[in-house]
Amino acid sequence: MEVSRRNFLKVSSGIAGGTALGGLAGLGANLAPTLARAQELRIKNAKTTPSVCPYCSVGCATLVHTVTGKIVNIEGDPRSPHNEGTLCPKGAATYQLHVNPNRPMRVLHRAPGAADWEEWDLDRAMTRVSELVKKTRDETFIERLDDGKLVNMTPAIFSLGGATLDNEWNHIHQKLMRGLGIVAIENQARI
C-alpha cells in the first residue's frame, strides 16, 4: 500500500480523532482479520447462551455471551434457519438494551402543563397509575349493551406493549387487561 501525503494526512487525522481504524480502512487496508480477532478475544472463555431478539415478531435467534454473569456480547446465531446469524440494526444493538449508561433508570413525571420533569420514586408512580386506571375504569365501565348483552368492558383504556415484553410478561399482562375489562390490547412486536 503506497501512502501519499494526502492519504498520510487522512490517516493522521483519523488517529487524532480516535478513528485510526476508519483511517486505515479508508486507505484500503483489509481490517477484517483484525476485527475478527478483536471479537474473538472479547468472547474468549465466555459462556454462550442461545436467545431470541426481543424487538419484533421475526424473532431472530441470538447468542448471548457472558463472562462471570455479565453480558459482554450479543450476536446473531448462525444456526438459525431464518436469520442465519444476521441481525437488523435494531437487533444488533440488543447489547445496549442491557449495558447502556444512557438508559434512564429513574421514574420521571411531568405534571400536566409543567415544563420540567420531576423525579418520583417507583412506589409513588405505581400508586398513581393504579389510581388513574381505577378511576377511568369506574367512570367508563359498561356492564351490558343496550340490547342487554353482557360485555363487562371499558372502551376508555388502551394497552400498547413494548417489543421487549417477553411471552411470560405478555401472558400475565393479557390476564390483567382482560380482567379489568380492557379490550383494546396491542403489542409493538405484532404491529
Ligand code: SF4
Ligand atoms: S428486530 Fe431485527 S434482529 Fe430483531 S427479530 Fe426483528 S428483524 Fe430480527
